[in-house]
Amino acid sequence: MSTFLDDIKETKRQLDKVSPSFCLAKWLQVTIHLHSGYTHSCHHPIMHKIPLDELKDNPSALHNTPLKKEQRKMMLEGKRPPECGYCWNIEDLPGKNISDRMVKSNDYWAKEYMSQVANAPWDANIQPTYVEVSFSKICNFKCCYCSPNFSSSWVSEMLQHGEFPTRSRHHSIITEDELEVLKHKDNNPYIEAFWRWWPTLYPSLKVFRVTGGEPLLSKDTFKVIDEIAAHPTPNPDMELAINSNFGIPTKLVEKLCKGVSPLLKEKKIKNFRLYISLDTWGAQAEYIRSGLDLELFQTNLKTVMKLLPEADITFMCTYNALGVVKFKQFLAQLAKWKKKQNILIDISYLRHPEFMSIKVLPKEFGRYIEESLAFMEENNFTDYEINKLKRVLEYFNSETGYNQKMFRADFVKYFTEIDRRRKVDFLKTFPELKKEFLQWKADLEVQETTA
Ligand code: SF4
Ligand code: SF4
Missing domain, CATH: 3.20.20 (TIM Barrel)
Known part of the structure; x- marks a missing residue:
């Protein structure tokens, strides 16, 4: 039976095939502060404003903001979005450390969508699962x-x-x-x-x-x-x-x-x-x-x-x-x-x-x-x-x-x-x-x- 650590290792291997900074949480997990109109993916980066004009025709813009799409593009290209410092700090420590990028991408609400997300255009509107x-x-x-x-x-x-x-x-x-x-x-x-x-x-x-x-x-x-x-x-x-x-x-x-x-x-x-x-x-x-x-x-x-x-x-x-x-x-x-x-x-x-x-x-x-x-x-x-x-x-x-x-x-x-x-x-x-x-x-x- 595989352990939590084995699963994480396998998920990291799959993520690395796309890019070393790829993280499913940027696409599939979202926190939306509806009372103030701010969002972030995941909850670690600081929040940013949701542009009101896009919401009229596309309520999914509560999640798929232009800023988040830019961060996704960076991840697909192997660049590290600075807003994800919480994970980069952990990954840069000596030893093989487990970051939330790996833990979250390994979770059941993320892992099964890996190829779907990796193959979508960077600016696609994604339906989050979390x-x-x-x-x-x-x-x-x-x-x-x-x-x-x-x-x-x-x-x-x-x-x-x-x-x-x-x-x-x-x-x-x-x-x-x-x-x-x-x-x-x-x-x-x-x-x-x-x-x-x-x-x-x-x-x-x-x-x-x-x-x-x-x-x-x-x-x-x-x-x-x-x-x-x-x-x-x-x-x-x-x-x-x-x-x-x-x-x-x-x-x-x-x-x-x-x-x-x-x-x-x-x-x-x-x-x-x-x-x-x-x-x-x-x-x-x-x-x-x-x-x-x-x-x-x-x-x-x-x-x-x-x-x-x-x-x-x-x-x-x-x-x-x-x-x-x-x-x-x-x-x-x-x-x-x-x-x-x-x-x-x-x-x-x-x-x-x-x-x-x-x-x-x-x-x-x-x-x-x-x-x-x-x-x-x-x-x-x-x-x-x-x-x-x-x-x-x-x-x-x-x-x-x-x-x-x-x-x-x-x-x-x-x-x-x-x-x-x-x-x-x-x-x-x-x-x-x-x-x-x-x-x-x-x-x-x-x-x-x-x-
Ligand atoms: S962190 Fe504490 S003060 Fe802030 S919203 Fe939660 S319970 Fe309230
Ligand atoms: S890389 Fe880390 S901080 Fe950035 S979205 Fe993924 S889990 Fe969150």
Whole structure:
């Protein structure tokens, strides 16, 4: 029986036959932020604007933008689109590293379309098989690495307190493009184009995923469930997936289970996957994901386990500098839950804002990552899960030209301001980082007095 690693090797061989920078995710996987009119393929590159004029006649232009077609052309010619640096960083590390280009292209929603995609003209309009959409950015959380682009709570806080005194502009208040879309609040042209596209898109989908904001606070999420339930010819090959921060009232989780359960029983979908975001454990997790209440989170998880035991659950972890210390505790919790339901953890290292990257930490913190890896290996986590954390460790140990001096200064400025705005206490919550924080603060004061 071939293993995950054998499959990846074979997929890489097939990709290389087309070109060394070919990646099926650029054609077949898309995230569309309908609330703001932005898209990216896959979710790693930064988003770009969807030109409104093309949508009138071709709603698939929500995915097939001129910019994306240019990136596809580069890939077919063996050139590396700079926007895919997430993968090139991994592939350029010493050793044979597995990048998301290989993992995603190996996935069932991609692999079987390899020759179809490779043989299509570079500027063809491609019907994606993995579609993720965000209908709204209504969100009750203000995760420290998120921004006003994705969370309405972040917008409110920025309007109240203004910009952060950091060099990074990651948290800047909404862009002019977005203000333009907000003018059409009740008649969003991107959402309107999406529902026009849906009848031709739905039959060929392998995965349809709703992201946010917080999707369970958006009426369109429940409209998707209703549309599938009422469809005369449902697509039983499609995975329905919904992201959630799981900090929403339990009655919404019950409503979700009540909607999805008949879709599974009547085989109107292949499976249901719930993506739940959590980065670490305890007060440190609650500090990172502001709005998170771990007690409510666990109540909501128990509710799903009781009402929808057939659901697959993936914990999405954005591995960042504040999550490293308690990560093993989080894994221990996960190991218990894994015994009750089909649960996976998917770990990606955080890149933005750069001052929250694990690269900001001193090398000694690598031992926490190593201990977490050992725990995963001893507790039957899958190859897929373990490889994701191995990649994090490789990234942590690699030389990438990260400007530690600048980002440590931003780190101090940012969390000092977060403490003030949110009435929280960084040093009390992260005693393991106290020495570093105070040192970086002293360094910053020296920089400011000599500037
Ligand atoms: S090369 Fe990597 S970053 Fe680019 S689309 Fe593929 S998986 Fe995403
Ligand atoms: S839950 Fe998601 S959308 Fe909301 S603040 Fe956190 S990362 Fe952003």
